[in-house]
Amino acid sequence: MSPTVQGTPTRGQEFPMETEALLARGAGVAVEFDGIVKAFGPVQVLHGVSFSLAPGRVYGLLGENGAGKSTLMKILAGYEQPSAGSLRVNGVAQQFANSRDAQAHGIVLIHQEFNLAEDLSVAQNIFLGHEKKMLPLGRRFTATVPRGERGSLGRPGASSTGWLLDDAAMEREAAAALAQVGLQIDPRTKVRRLIVAEKQLVEIAKAVARRARLLIMDEPTATLTPGETERLFRLIAQLRAEGVTIVYISHKLDEVERVTDDVIVMRDGRFVTRALTADVTRQQMANLMVGRELADLYPVRDEVAAGGAPAMQVRRYTVPGWAQEASFEVRPGEILGFAGLVGAGRTELFEGLMGLRPGSGEVEMLGRPVQLRNPRDAARHGLTYLSEDRKGKGLHVDFGLRENLTLMALERYARPWLQPTAERAALAEAVKDYGIRTGSLDVRASSLSGGNQQKLALAKVLQPRPKVVVLDEPTRGVDVGAKRDIYFLIQRLARDGLAVIVVSSELMELIGLCHRVAVMRAGRLVTTLDARHLSEETLIAHATGTAVALSTAPETGDPHVHA
Amino acid sequence: MSTPEATHRGEATPRWTERLRGIGPVLGLVLLCIAGTALNSDFATVDNAMNVLTRTAFIGIIAVGMCFVIISGGIDLSVGSMAALIAGSVIMFINWAGPALGSPLVAVIAGATLAVVLGAMFGLAHGLLITKGRIEPFIVTLGTLGIFRAYLTYFADGGALTLDNDLSDLYAPVYYASLAGIPVPVWVFFIVAVIGGVILNRTAYGRYVQAIGSNEQVARYAAVDVDRVKILTYVLLGVCVGIATLLYVPRLGSASPTTGLLWELEAIAAVIVGGTALKGGAGSITGTVIGAILLSVISNILNLTSIISVYLNAAVQGFVIIIVAFLQRGRR
Numbered sequence: 001m002s003p004t005v006q007g008t009p010t011r012g013q014e015f016p017m018e019t020e021a022l023l024a025r026g027a028g029v030a031v032e033f034d035g036i037v038k039a040f041g042p043v044q045v046l047h048g049v050s051f052s053l054a055p056g057r058v059y060g061l062l063g064e065n066g067a068g069k070s071t072l073m074k075i076l077a078g079y080e081q082p083s084a085g086s087l088r089v090n091g092v093a094q095q096f097a098n099s100r101d102a103q104a105h106g107i108v109l110i111h112q113e114f115n116l117a118e119d120l121s122v123a124q125n126i127f128l129g130h131e132k133k134m135l136p137l138g139r140r141f142t143a144t145v146p147r148g149e150r151g152s153l154g155r156p157g158a159s160s161t162g163w164l165l166d167d168a169a170m171e172r173e174a175a176a177a178l179a180q181v182g183l184q185i186d187p188r189t190k191v192r193r194l195i196v197a198e199k200q201l202v203e204i205a206k207a208v209a210r211r212a213r214l215l216i217m218d219e220p221t222a223t224l225t226p227g228e229t230e231r232l233f234r235l236i237a238q239l240r241a242e243g244v245t246i247v248y249i250s251h252k253l254d255e256v257e258r259v260t261d262d263v264i265v266m267r268d269g270r271f272v273t274r275a276l277t278a279d280v281t282r283q284q285m286a287n288l289m290v291g292r293e294l295a296d297l298y299p300v301r302d303e304v305a306a307g308g309a310p311a312m313q314v315r316r317y318t319v320p321g322w323a324q325e326a327s328f329e330v331r332p333g334e335i336l337g338f339a340g341l342v343g344a345g346r347t348e349l350f351e352g353l354m355g356l357r358p359g360s361g362e363v364e365m366l367g368r369p370v371q372l373r374n375p376r377d378a379a380r381h382g383l384t385y386l387s388e389d390r391k392g393k394g395l396h397v398d399f400g401l402r403e404n405l406t407l408m409a410l411e412r413y414a415r416p417w418l419q420p421t422a423e424r425a426a427l428a429e430a431v432k433d434y435g436i437r438t439g440s441l442d443v444r445a446s447s448l449s450g451g452n453q454q455k456l457a458l459a460k461v462l463q464p465r466p467k468v469v470v471l472d473e474p475t476r477g478v479d480v481g482a483k484r485d486i487y488f489l490i491q492r493l494a495r496d497g498l499a500v501i502v503v504s505s506e507l508m509e510l511i512g513l514c515h516r517v518a519v520m521r522a523g524r525l526v527t528t529l530d531a532r533h534l535s536e537e538t539l540i541a542h543a544t545g546t547a548v549a550l551s552t553a554p555e556t557g558d559p560h561v562h563a
Numbered sequence: 564m565s566t567p568e569a570t571h572r573g574e575a576t577p578r579w580t581e582r583l584r585g586i587g588p589v590l591g592l593v594l595l596c597i598a599g600t601a602l603n604s605d606f607a608t609v610d611n612a613m614n615v616l617t618r619t620a621f622i623g624i625i626a627v628g629m630c631f632v633i634i635s636g637g638i639d640l641s642v643g644s645m646a647a648l649i650a651g652s653v654i655m656f657i658n659w660a661g662p663a664l665g666s667p668l669v670a671v672i673a674g675a676t677l678a679v680v681l682g683a684m685f686g687l688a689h690g691l692l693i694t695k696g697r698i699e700p701f702i703v704t705l706g707t708l709g710i711f712r713a714y715l716t717y718f719a720d721g722g723a724l725t726l727d728n729d730l731s732d733l734y735a736p737v738y739y740a741s742l743a744g745i746p747v748p749v750w751v752f753f754i755v756a757v758i759g760g761v762i763l764n765r766t767a768y769g770r771y772v773q774a775i776g777s778n779e780q781v782a783r784y785a786a787v788d789v790d791r792v793k794i795l796t797y798v799l800l801g802v803c804v805g806i807a808t809l810l811y812v813p814r815l816g817s818a819s820p821t822t823g824l825l826w827e828l829e830a831i832a833a834v835i836v837g838g839t840a841l842k843g844g845a846g847s848i849t850g851t852v853i854g855a856i857l858l859s860v861i862s863n864i865l866n867l868t869s870i871i872s873v874y875l876n877a878a879v880q881g882f883v884i885i886i887v888a889f890l891q892r893g894r895r
Binding site for chain 1: 778785845
């Protein structure tokens with residue numbers, strides 16, 4: 001790109017004058033959907049959706065998986081184009097060709113799955129595609145375009161003159177954006193070294209740095225700790241005060257209740273209703289989403305037979321850098337929860353126990369000491385683990401349902417040749433037992449909705465008929481209906497004598513489901529609470545180290561510190 | 564979020580491309596045969612067909628092993644050099660063992676066995692370096708590509724290692740004889756391919772190979788012994804190279820620094836042309852066999868006609884592999 005003549009930024013012409021003026025004033029973006037239809041091939045997923053969003057408000061967009069809310073938001077953010085219908089932004093009909101187009105109008109979508117280049121630094125990611133440039137010898141080119149009050153990134157082109165990267169400026173602005181979302185890391189850190197929650201915050205910082213005027217957040221708190229969630233809510237309030245429009249997609253209705261002004265409900269690709277958040281209860285929201293009365297979310301707790309021998313006993317187990325001397329036991333028929341902040345070492349403790357990370361300590365399965373060097377050893381001794389990362393570690397999404405289901409217990413179907421008929425019978429049974437909703441048995445796992453993928457993953461780790469099963473975030477990214485199914489499944493498993501360990505960041509889930517909950521903080525198992533003493537407040541207090549009564553372990557500092 | 568809306572789109576496209584993956588190579592082969600027949604009347608004869616299949620056998624057998632390695636997400640660049648070194652070693656062994664053991668027949672049988680054993684050992688070395696040594700397969704086999712061929716050149720002192728005449732006569736039928744009108748190498752190729760197909764599609768091991776290639780992490784978390792399965796794919800390939808070499812040795816009765824040159828290109832090309840994704844996860848032995856035949860039909864047509872110089876054979880194969888990869892792109 002040749003150096004630009006002063007005052008005429010190369011990309012500036014892309015803005016219609018009205019939008020330009022509005023952006024300069026820092027106003028939010030008003031949006032009207034008018035009869036939006038979207039079809040993928042023969043499948044219609046949006047059936048003429050019409051509603052409008054006013055600037056400077058926070059909207060909760062509710063709907064089960066498959067209701068069409070993600071597709072609609074992708075259309076708004078330029079990732080998809082509508083098959084019919086029109087989209088008006090600030091009263092002007094728009095057809096965004098791509099996300100860059102939408103971003104030029106201040107509309108930014110934060111994906112639930114991250115679009116970060118792992119090997120680039122945080123700052124490089126935040127400015128990816130919008131790099132700040134300068135002329136050689138540090139002579140910074142100053143554009144004469146008026147700048148907004150918050151950074152200058154929102155105007156791609158305004159700062160992209162010159163032909164050398166201006167790393168110092170980018171790092172400075174990245175640091176400012178990170179501070180706004182409350183993430184204290186060096187902007188030069190490689191994204192690969194961040195944990196999931198930090199990546200989520202970087203995504204949000206990226207949108208903030210791009211000076212978004214309409215921000216779409218898809219399940220932003222799925223990976224965040226309560227503390228980080230609080231900071232995010234404060235940021236949302238601040239952005240709202242600055243006139244930014246926010247669309248907040250979440251399955252967590254308590255958050256929707258807290259943070260939004262209005263709720264908009266979609267079901268089966270149609271707009272259902274909208275209401276002031278203050279006028280509807282959580283129960284009503286849930287009912288509107290599923291379109292029927294939702295009975296109680298959690299099953300009634302069974303009593304565990306007292307005095308039984310533990311199915312699994314762990315003593316002083318250490319995973320270097322993550323967990324120190326954790327000891328716990330779980331009995332047959334018991335549901336044991338693991339609570340803690342992200343980075344407290346829960347997942348890592350169990351990955352260590354499974355032999356997926358180096359770790360040491362004593363493990364007894366059914367009273368016998370065992371060495372679990374890898375997941376195969378663990379499965380042989382009756383311990384299986386469902387990863388929190390469904391697509392990365394849990395399921396082969398490109399494989400069929402049958403191949404996924406039987407992978408952990410293939411020897412049962414190989415005598416010595418694989419018996420596809422036996423596998424198919426097992427799949428048919430699992431589909432029935434676990435309530436996996438699928439049109440055909442011969443589809444890929446990727447064609448199932450999130451909730452049904454999770455049920456398949458659950459069926460998969462139970463195929464080797466374990467004595468103890470560890471479920472890490474079993475309901476992450478799953479809609480309310482599927483959540484309830486999974487809770488009742490877990491209870492049924494426990495009732496059948498399985499010892500179930502549930503690792504979860506959703507405190508309500510642990511309280512509603514578990515017989516006992518172990519709380520981890522900064523790598524230490526600080527306490528184990530039984531059902532009588534469970535409440536959100538006590539769990540948070542123990543997880544954050546503010547509980548007065550216990551605190552035997554000294555505060556080891558920031559839970560995010562990791563090796 | 565894997566909402567259905569994202570999925571339906573994903574379903575609609577792969578369905579026809581997947582069918583294309585199966586039909587494409589067959590279609591290509593049929594078109595080539597029609598072209599060959601039109602260009603030269605000698606093409607569509609039984610003799611020529613047997614000739615093509617016999618020549619395909621070496622690459623085809625190696626390609627079957629290569630198919631496992633590629634499906635598991637690996638690669639082996641050394642197969643040509645490995646074949647050359649095994650050929651040289653076997654010739655030296657038989658030349659020594661013939662007189663030393665007193666029985667030429669025992670010497671030849673022991674030599675043939677040695678070919679397979681050497682292949683398995685080289686494969687094991689690759690597998691161990693890649694899994695336990697945690698080195699990229701590309702680097703490991705690029706290194707051994709140089710090592711194997713250099714040792715052959717060293718043993719042959721820059722020239723050729725040649726099988727003694729009487730031993731050569733005894734060994735010759737392994738390449739030149741026919742059973743029921745079909746040459747021995749073609750039978751062996753057929754048997755290796757059938758066994759490969761059964762292992763890939765009907766055993767737990769085959770399923771694990773696909774699972775690892777599709778997503779190694781998921782396989783590891785699903786209690787698959789990833790290292791063992793990967794090592795075995797390289798051993799399997801080594802055994803295939805050994806078998807191909809033991810069929811190849813009696814053809815010329817010698818090994819030189821140019822033996823097996825560019826076989827890795829042909830074997831990998833056969834697998835890719837056969838519809839196996841280079842990223843791993845999915846592939847088929849049938850496709851690989853057809854891919855191998857397709858490549859030798861191309862070179863056969865070049866031999867029989869004078870449209871393109873025979874010297875450009877490798878270039879044509881190179882173009883074919885790039886074009887096929889181009890057609891496959893964006894499928895996953």
